[in-house]
Amino acid sequence: EEVLTLTPNPATRDLLEHMADLKIENLWDRFEKQQPQCGYGLRNLCCRMCQWGPCRITAKARRGICGRDENAIVMANILRALVAGLAAHWRHAHEVILSIIAAAEGRANLPIKGETRVWELVDKLGLNCSRDNLKEAALKVAFVLLEDLGRLTWQPLRLLEAYAPEDRKEIWRRLGVLPRSGAYEVLEALHMTTLGGCTDWKEMAVQELRSALAYCYATLFTSSLATEILFGIPEPKLARVNYGVLKADHVNILLHGHSPVMVEKVLEKLNTPEIKELVHKVGAKGIVVGGMCCTGDELLARYGIPTVTNIMGQELALGTGAVDAVIVDMQCVIPGLKIVADCFGTQIITTCPSNRIPGAVHIPFDPERPETLDKDALQVARLAIEAYARRDRNKIFIPSSTTQALVGWSLEAILERFGGEDKIARLLKEGTIKGLATVVGCNTPKVPYEHSHVTITRKLIEGDILVTTTGCCSHALLNAGLCDPEAANLAGPGLKRVCRELGIPPVLAVGGCVDNTRTLRLFFTVAQATGAPLAQMPLAFVGPEPGNEKTVGQGVSFLTHGISNFIGFPGPLPVPLPSLREEATSIDDLDRGSTEVTDFFAGEDLKELLGAKIFTEPYPELAAQAIKMHIKRQRWSLGW
Ligand code: BF8
Known part of the structure; x- marks a missing residue:
């Protein structure tokens, strides 16, 4: 029912009704049949990492059969979800990198259209290449990307060294979370979490951050940059x-x-x-x-x-x-x-x-x-x-809705349209644009389809916050018309003026999920232009409808860079279930899952280490409010 009334795209409603008329089952029907879903699973309190279990934490059984406590179970579940996502992006990156190698060696009839990206990488990686041989340069770059995917001995990730902000590298070095490679961190995380492995949740949390950096630089950056090498850098x-x-x-x-x-x-x-x-x-x-x-x-x-x-x-x-x-x-x-x-x-x-x-x-x-x-x-x-x-x-039933959108927002395209990062920095400092947020990620049948994505984004642009988007969220925002330059009318006065002057929409669709790196690089570049550290900037990562395991690493990637996460329900962290919200003061700690892990990621400890934390808010209006407050607090801290 809620899907029909709250989902923002009229075509969704029409198609759901059309399929119901034809008696064709869809995922919402199967979701209904799965109700009630397991409360232990929902709180990440179920352990299935050996054949003694499954074990779950209850008031009677505070530990699994092997002795694992709730903190170790929750943290291991989150870590395994992150590295499962890492493996997915890893496979994606692997295919594209091997395609560059095949193209450069002349074995595949594939182009190398992203010449600028090849030379940028040659320079950033300090490779020795002759400037008149693009294929040779692309080949050398591809082998470095391949090494970052699979190196098994200690050496810093080359792409992390090449692209990460210096102050962040220093923090990661101090925390001991610099990764070896994509593959190594997946294997190590699986190894740590197997029966009789690591049961210190804090050490698993360290591996979570390390794996997130491998996820970010060894798989997201590699997939996005490698695709640009093959097929070119998008333009509006x-x-x-x-x-x-x-x-x-x-x-x-x-x-x-x-x-x-x-x-x-x-x-x-x-x-x-x-x-x-x-x-x-x-x-x-x-x-x-x-x-x-x-x-x-x-x-x-x-x-x-x-x-x-x-x-x-x-x-x-x-x-x-x-x-x-x-x-x-x-x-x-x-x-x-x-x-x-x-x-x-x-x-x-x-x-x-x-x-x-x-x-x-x-x-x-x-x-x-x-x-x-x-x-x-x-x-x-x-x-x-x-x-x-x-x-x-x-x-046949084709809903009539179509929407216009101005798309193709690579990092280069955004900077060029604004006239450079200094211009964005000035707009932020003077408050014409209050902040930058990226609203991204999957959908989940646990909340009304696309409602949170669209509601939060509308509120953010109303509050003069410029939004970038990728993945499934971007389809919601594209179909809702928010990526159309005409959507400038829905923005607050400052952002509206900027959009009108530049002919851009208030929501910039930057690509697929691996292209969250475009947003990250935009954040790095603008922060540097303002002179403020990333963790103090008015920036936010917003994932309102988490679904795939891949989303865990997206959020934690931004977190490691000092950018706070605003996650919808059910996020990776156990929190009070929305239906229990009114009784939240009376439910005991077990209802929240692991208090120590939740308190670490959503509390001041992580904020102290990384300058950012995770907020979980399932109600989109409240989430938008919380994001705007966060942006305001960040601005105050900078005196803007
Ligand atoms: O990588 S947003 S459901 S499509 S995982 Fe998948 Fe999630 Fe969609 Fe793309 Ni991203």
Whole structure:
């Protein structure tokens, strides 16, 4: 019920009702069937790290069978979630880096369009390269990125050394949280948390911070920069988004997942005379390509290819009955997608060996065997077009909503449009813009779909806070029209004036989740221009609808840089459940999960170490208020 009344996109409501009429189950139906969910699991108080358990902490049993207490259980659960997310980004980075190597060695028919990024990395990494050989330089850079993914002996991460602010490095060195590599920290975290391993939650918290730095510099930075090396740095462009971009008389193809390498090739093939002829042959008027999740964000930023929706809208997109094929690569492709696809005869094509779906056609991309890439991409394109002929035209319902957006906000594009970081610094200091916040992350069926993302962001821009966004949140904000320059009207007086002068929206969609590094680099650059330390700047990381394990590392990455987190429900930290809020003073400590771990991350201890902490607030209006107060406090502390 709440989804229907509170979700901001009218197309969502229409599609939920359409699917209900057709009696097609979706994730909200399955969510209902899962109620009530396990209270121990919800508080992270369940331990499943050996075969003696599962154990849970109750008033009667204050320890697991092995003797682990609640703090050790909660902290181990959070650490395992973070490194699971790290592994996902690691796999993404690995594919893109190996693709650069294949391109540079001439084994793959792939471009190296991001020449500026190659030379920037050559300089920052201090590599010795001749300036007239781009491929050789790209190859050298790729091998350094690869080392950061997998080094097993002690040496600082090269990308961390190259990009992190000096004052932060000093703090991390003092805390002993500098990582070896992405792979090493995943293995060490799993090792620490296995039966009979580390039971000192504070040491696991140290590993959490270390793993977050590996996550940030060895996988996020590498994925984002490596993709820019291959396909170029995005520039601003106008686009139309939302379910209404689909067309009943066109072949509708959705591209979904995270790594855009195979997808770029498929796009190339969709433009060939052979495929155009096939489109004509199957009786379609043309092709509509739409994006979902982070692959969608990437293609929107780079080419203005329309995005349709995010992780929780993927079944709804197929519920239009107008989608002929979904080409998926890795991560955030839920099994429910195939269930709905089977109701409409939609062709699902998987392209990553890690992400198989029973019953789907599998045409894998392997960057170490790239010789067949062109042939395979053509085959994927062909299958997608042929699916049009099988579409059941009686079940089609395409909501009419489309929204305009100005997208493609790479770091370079933002700085150029503002006229440099000094200009942003001046606007912040004089208070025309009060602060910068990044509102990002997944969706969760535990709260009304996209309601928190949109509500918080509206309140922040009203309060003259400029917002950047990525991932599934960006789809919510794009579809709500907040990335349209016209949304300047919804901003407070200062931000509105800036948006009008520069022709920008108050919410800048910077790309997929790995492109949170664009926001981080923006924060670094602007902080440096103001002369203030990062931890004192009016900045915030906001993750209102956490879902995937990958989000844990996103938040902690910003935290390690002194940027406080504002997380919705259910965040990784056990807190009083919203339904118990009124009774929060009377519930005993166990209802909060681990008080020591919660108090550490959400309290003054972490603030003292890193200059930032985690706030958890499930109610979006209150969360927006808390963020604005935080920004105000930061400004006061700087005398701004
Ligand atoms: O990496 S926001 S549901 S799509 S994890 Fe996944 Fe979450 Fe969406 Fe992209 Ni990010």
